[in-house]
Amino acid sequence: MKTLLEAIRPTTFIESDKLKKQLGIDLTIASETFQITGSFKFRAAYNLALNVPNDEIVTASSGNFGQALACACEILGKKGVVVMPETSAQVKINAVKGYGATVDLVDTKQVRREDRVQQILDTMPNAYRASAYDDSFVIDGNSTLGKEIANYKDFDAIIVPVGGGGLSSGIIKGLCEIGSSIKVYGAEPLLGNDASRSLQAGEIVANEIEPMTIADGARTLSLGKQNWAIIKDGIAGIIEVSDEKIAEAMRLYFGLANLKCEPTGALSFGAILENRDPFKDKKVCLIVSGGNVDTEVYRKILAG
Amino acid sequence: MKTLLEAIRPTTFIESDKLKKQLGIDLTIASETFQITGSFKFRAAYNLALNVPNDEIVTASSGNFGQALACACEILGKKGVVVMPETSAQVKINAVKGYGATVDLVDTKQVRREDRVQQILDTMPNAYRASAYDDSFVIDGNSTLGKEIANYKDFDAIIVPVGGGGLSSGIIKGLCEIGSSIKVYGAEPLLGNDASRSLQAGEIVANEIEPMTIADGARTLSLGKQNWAIIKDGIAGIIEVSDEKIAEAMRLYFGLANLKCEPTGALSFGAILENRDPFKDKKVCLIVSGGNVDTEVYRKILAG
Numbered sequence: 343m344k345t346l347l348e349a350i351r352p353t354t355f356i357e358s359d360k361l362k363k364q365l366g367i368d369l370t371i372a373s374e375t376f377q378i379t380g381s382f383k384f385r386a387a388y389n390l391a392l393n394v395p396n397d398e399i400v401t402a403s404s405g406n407f408g409q410a411l412a413c414a415c416e417i418l419g420k421k422g423v424v425v426m427p428e429t430s431a432q433v434k435i436n437a438v439k440g441y442g443a444t445v446d447l448v449d450t451k452q453v454r455r456e457d458r459v460q461q462i463l464d465t466m467p468n469a470y471r472a473s474a475y476d477d478s479f480v481i482d483g484n485s486t487l488g489k490e491i492a493n494y495k496d497f498d499a500i501i502v503p504v505g506g507g508g509l510s511s512g513i514i515k516g517l518c519e520i521g522s523s524i525k526v527y528g529a530e531p532l533l534g535n536d537a538s539r540s541l542q543a544g545e546i547v548a549n550e551i552e553p554m555t556i557a558d559g560a561r562t563l564s565l566g567k568q569n570w571a572i573i574k575d576g577i578a579g580i581i582e583v584s585d586e587k588i589a590e591a592m593r594l595y596f597g598l599a600n601l602k603c604e605p606t607g608a609l610s611f612g613a614i615l616e617n618r619d620p621f622k623d624k625k626v627c628l629i630v631s632g633g634n635v636d637t638e639v640y641r642k643i644l645a646g
Numbered sequence: 647m648k649t650l651l652e653a654i655r656p657t658t659f660i661e662s663d664k665l666k667k668q669l670g671i672d673l674t675i676a677s678e679t680f681q682i683t684g685s686f687k688f689r690a691a692y693n694l695a696l697n698v699p700n701d702e703i704v705t706a707s708s709g710n711f712g713q714a715l716a717c718a719c720e721i722l723g724k725k726g727v728v729v730m731p732e733t734s735a736q737v738k739i740n741a742v743k744g745y746g747a748t749v750d751l752v753d754t755k756q757v758r759r760e761d762r763v764q765q766i767l768d769t770m771p772n773a774y775r776a777s778a779y780d781d782s783f784v785i786d787g788n789s790t791l792g793k794e795i796a797n798y799k800d801f802d803a804i805i806v807p808v809g810g811g812g813l814s815s816g817i818i819k820g821l822c823e824i825g826s827s828i829k830v831y832g833a834e835p836l837l838g839n840d841a842s843r844s845l846q847a848g849e850i851v852a853n854e855i856e857p858m859t860i861a862d863g864a865r866t867l868s869l870g871k872q873n874w875a876i877i878k879d880g881i882a883g884i885i886e887v888s889d890e891k892i893a894e895a896m897r898l899y900f901g902l903a904n905l906k907c908e909p910t911g912a913l914s915f916g917a918i919l920e921n922r923d924p925f926k927d928k929k930v931c932l933i934v935s936g937g938n939v940d941t942e943v944y945r946k947i948l949a950g
Contacts, residue, residue, distance in 0.1 A: 354658060356680050359717075360741075375904040376660050413663075433901065437664075593941075597737065600679040600937030602906040633904030637897075641945050 343418065346389045346483060351377055353490050358599035365614060367621050371595075372491050372500075373630040375603055379437070381559075381632025382487055382509055383410035383474070389483030390472055391418050398469035400462050401425065402455035404505075404561050405434030406606075406632050407474035412443035423469070425458050431558060431636045450552050454563075475508025476566025484512025485519065491627050492522040498624040503609035503631045504528035504537050504580065505560035507569030513629070514576035524627075525578040529613035531555035531585065536564050537573070538580040546570050556585045556639075559606030559632065579620075583612035589643045590615055595630075596644060604635040605643070647722065650693045650787060655681055657794050662903035669918060671925050675899075676795050676804075677934040679907055683741070685863075685936025686791055686813055687714035687778070693787030694776055695722050702773035704766050705729065706759035708809075708862050709738030710910075710936050711778035716747030727773070729762050735862060735940045754856055779812030780870025788816025789823065795931050796826040802928040807913035807935045808832035808841050808884065809864035811873030817933070818880035828931075829882040833917035835859035835889065840868050841877070842884040850874050860889045860943075863910030863936065883924075887916035893947045894919055899934075900948060908939040909947070 356371040374382040387410035391399060400423040401411055408424035415422035422443035426435060427450045438445050448458045463471055473480065487509070491500060500517075502510045510528045517524055530537045534553025540546050548564035555561065565573060591611035595601040607630040614621060614628070660675040678686040691714035695703060704727040705715055712728035719726035726747035730739060731754045742749050752762045767775055777784065791813070795804060804821075806814045814832045821828055834841045838857030844850050852868035859865065869877060895915035899905040911934040918925060918932070 351661065354660075354680075356658075357655065358680075359682060360744075376658075376662075378663060380904050440664075596906060596944075597941065600684050600906050602900060602904050637901065637948050640900075641948055644941050644945055 346385070346392060346486065349388050350385050350486065353377070353487060355494055356599060356601060360598040361594065364598060365618060367614065367618060368625045370495060370627050371599065371601065371630055372487070372627050373601060374487070375601070375607065375630055375633030379406070379410045379413045380634045381406040381410065382484060383407040383632070384413065385486055386480040386483035386508060387411040388414040390477060390479035391415055391420055393479050394470045396468060396470035397421060398466055399472050400459055400466060400469045401472040401474060402459045403474045404558055405430045406559055406634060409434055409437040409441065411472065412438045412441035415443060416441045423462060425455050425462065427455065427552070431634065431639065433634055433636050437634070473566060475506030476568050478568060480508050481512045481515055481568060481572070484509050485516030487629070488513035488516025489520055492517055492520060492524060495625065497524050497627045499525045499527060499578070499621065500627045500629060501527045501529050501610035501613050502629045503560060503606050504530040505606065506562040507537065507565040507573050509629070509631060510577060511569040511572035514572050518576070526576065527578050527613065528580040529583050529609040530580055531557045531560050531588070531609065532582040533585060534560060534562070535582045538582050540565055540570065541574070541577070541580050557588055557606040557609055559604065560609065581613035581616060583609050583616055587612040587615045592643050593646060601630065603630045603633050607631045607633060650689070650696060650790065653692050654689050654790065657681070657791060659798055660903060660905060664902040665898065668902060669922060671918065671922060672929045674799060674931050675903065675905065675934055676791070676931050677905060678791070679905070679911065679934055679937030683710070683714045683717045684938045685710040685714065686788060687711045687936070688717065689790050690784035690787035690812060691715040692718040694781060694783035695719055695724055697783050698774045700772060700774035701725060702770055703776050704763055704770060704773045705776040705778060706763045707778045708865050709734045710863055710938060712747070713738055713741040713745065715776065716742045716745035719747060720745045727766060729759050729766065731759065731856070735938065735943065737940050738938055741938070777870060779810030780872050782872060784812050785816045785819055785872060785876070788813050789820030791933070792817035792820025793824055796821055796824060796828060799929065801828050801931045803829045803831060803925060804931045804933060805831045805833050805914035805917050806933045807864060807910050808834040809910065810866040811841065811869040811877050813933070813935060814881060815873040815876035818876050822880070830880065831882050831917065832884040833887050833913040834884055835861045835864050835892070835913065836886040837889060838864060838866070839886045842886050844869055844874065845878070845881070845884050861892055861910040861913055863908065864913065885917035885920055887913050887920055891916040891919045896947050897950060905934065907934045907937050911935045911937060
């Protein structure tokens with residue numbers, strides 16, 4: 343059985359001279375688009391599936407965590423059940439099924455995903471309830487990316503997409519464990535700016551409904567409790583990114599860096615497009631969290 | 647002044663479990679889409695511009711070599727002039743200009759690119775005439791990729807896109823220099839199958855006109871003489887790839903591997919789609935030579 347570090351792939355660092363020239367900022371991309379299952383979530387999911395004693399794992403996921411958990415369960419011989427919103431990208435639904443996991447589609451306007459998970463757990467008493475972000479195994483799995491980034495270059499700042507806070511808290515924890523002082527900024531959709539509001543309020547603030555941003559990996563109601571405990575003091579700031587800037591970032595990645603990414607993955611670059619001033623003269627790492635996007639969605643975004 | 651190995655980026659190796667599963671072949675991608683200027687051509691161009699004594703360099707190129715040469719000239723403080731067909735992708739034309747080189751657009755139905763280069767050279771007596779492929783500096787530059795691939799894994803076969811033969815001859819030479827016995831297969835557009843016909847004839851056979859394949863990096867009349875001298879005995883075979891299979895390969899890369907590539911870069915995967923039998927049970931490296939493709943061309947190909 344492979345350890346976490348044996349199972350994951352190292353992230354892909356991309357230096358794009360054209361991006362640097364166009365933005366006037368010393369940018370490096372840390373792309374998880376070529377990670378197993380196409381997003382960073384495999385780091386979290388494998389670590390979780392490897393370490394929980396249960397043979398059955400149930401989760402709610404907008405797609406990438408579900409796919410990653412399904413793959414990890416397949417590798418480790420466990421049973422995975424994934425509750426997904428009906429609005430999830432079709433490629434993500436198909437991918438979860440392809441790894442042999444059970445997909446449970448839910449109309450999130452009728453039933454909250456978390457409530458549906460509880461309904462399923464009532465019929466599977468020996469299953470582990472896995473949060474895609476609010477879980478220490480998830481945070482520890484994601485911390486590996488923070489360490490990789492710190493070992494690659496002496497960055498001044500890392501910008502990381504924020505949904506439930508699983509990746510950002512993991513990055514902060516990973517950096518902390520190796521004594522790195524790189525600043526971590528979160529980038530979240532303007533349409534679901536609960537993390538920004540939470541930081542201002544000093545406590546977790548939730549969106550009333552799942553925000554319908556194109557960044558479908560960040561359609562979360564709020565930060566997780568364990569994530570918040572790490573983020574509230576560990577993050578240098580949260581930048582709110584409009585869907586227009588997310589799309590523009592995707593087009594620039596395509597045209598200048600030959601990088602295909604999903605909307606959520608483009609949040610970190612979108613943050614720079616919203617306001618580049620704080621990052622002038624800094625060495626900045628943009629985390630691209632994943633690459634899984636429906637063809638038609640991508641074609642529409644490319645058309646501008 | 648940076649040496650060649652200091653100036654280039656290592657290739658990006660991508661292992662896609664989804665591709666492997668779908669094709670039933672142990673595939674690894676060696677992607678040059680993140681190389682400086684977005685294609686392998688920078689290896690060739692930098693090596694050439696670094697080693698020729700001339701301060702002015704003139705070339706004919708369907709785009710990627712021109713862009714790479716323009717970038718290398720900018721880095722090394724030399725003047726580049728690039729003759730390009732009017733039908734070249736607009737992104738490639740713009741990129742050459744962006745590096746400060748002079749672009750000379752030619753209607754290849756009226757004047758052969760090589761003739762236009764000669765016209766320009768008549769006015770620039772101290773300039774070096776750089777072939778995008780038929781040049782020992784080009785071949786030596788490209789040989790670095792062969793060595794990288796051999797050092798990465800014990801492959802049985804490498805499949806490489808073929809236009810003028812600059813990359814394939816470079817790979818063969820690089821492998822030869824380190825005593826590697828990995829077999830090298832060329833993948834060329836069916837619409838411009840001169841390399842395949844050359845191999846059958848035992849001598850260089852040329853296309854009558856520049857073939858209008860979507861693989862615009864392989865719209866060459868024939869193999870170069872220096873390339874042919876290496877390829878004729880060094881290549882294990884040439885596989886002819888239809889434009890349909892090139893497009894299918896691009897869609898599969900997008901959907902299964904999160905990889906954006908240009909049509910020419912997809913030739914090697916297209917070769918597998920044409921006939922996978924010779925590669926069953928083999929460890930195969932697919933070279934993706936570049937990623938620069940116009941947005942509208944890419945959108946059309948994605949639509950299928």
